[in-house]
Amino acid sequence: MPRAGTPVARAGLSREGVTALALRVVDDGGAQGFADLTLAKVAAAAGVATPSLYKHVGSLADLRRSVALVAVNDLTRATAAATIGRSGPDALSALAWAVRDFAREHPGRYAAIQLSPDLGAADDDPLSLAGAETIAVIVAVLRGFDLPEARTVDAIRAVRSAVHGFVSLELLGGFGLPDDVDHSFEVLVRLLVAGIEDLAHPAPS
Structure with a gap:
């Protein structure tokens, strides 16, 4: 799995893939990583526009639960x-x-x-x-x-x-x-x- 900030192929996105990228963002952020998690950061890591994530997660709250x-x-x-x-x-x-x-x-x-x-x-x-x-x-x-x-x-x-x-x-x-x-x-x-x-x-x- 690429580190946060490394784009992945858009075709490879799925709920599991978005969650994995979010986990990378959280891990890279240290103790504040979860508090600072945003859809924009995950989208940037995936190399897609933020609205594209809504095909896989319902909201930031939904992603945080995942x-x-x-x-x-x-x-x-x-x-x-x-x-x-x-x-x-x-x-x-x-x-x-x-x-x-x-x-x-x-x-x-x-x-x-x-x-x-x-x-x-x-x-x-x-x-x-x-x-x-x-x-x-x-x-x-x-x-x-x-x-x-x-x-x-x-x-x-x-x-x-x-x-x-x-x-x-x-x-x-x-x-x-x-x-x-x-x-x-x-x-x-x-x-x-x-x-x-x-x-x-x-x-x-």
Whole structure:
């Protein structure tokens, strides 16, 4: 696939091809790539006029959802591959590092993952289903902690918010102190493990 800015043959355009070009634009734009995605940029990369894209995508919002869908599926594969065969703290650590590694390697796609499905979307909405697959990986990881069912949602939210918060700050250059960021992330992971273990087996009051 050519890099963004390299025209492709007009005859080769399709919805998948336009999405692939949009992903290149997003990747080339770094952390702001998804926010800065426009139909004009994709059209320029394809070597066509912007109206030509409407044969393949309904709107910029439609294209953004297609990009987000690919990105979510990419992250799900990365986290699943990192955690397979692991359990408990080892699996949670692998999950957290896989998310961070993905975000650092593909900051634009990571930003795309944060696009929420439309409110009131049908049960078979592709983006909703893809997001559910990502959550399923987290649930599988947390299963190794023997959490009570009533605490599973709390644990999922804690893991997602903690890792996403750290990763987002890092991508935006929010860690300006000279201290080792990898070490700080490892501390966060250990805190998460301890917190999840406490949810599973709280100390007697």
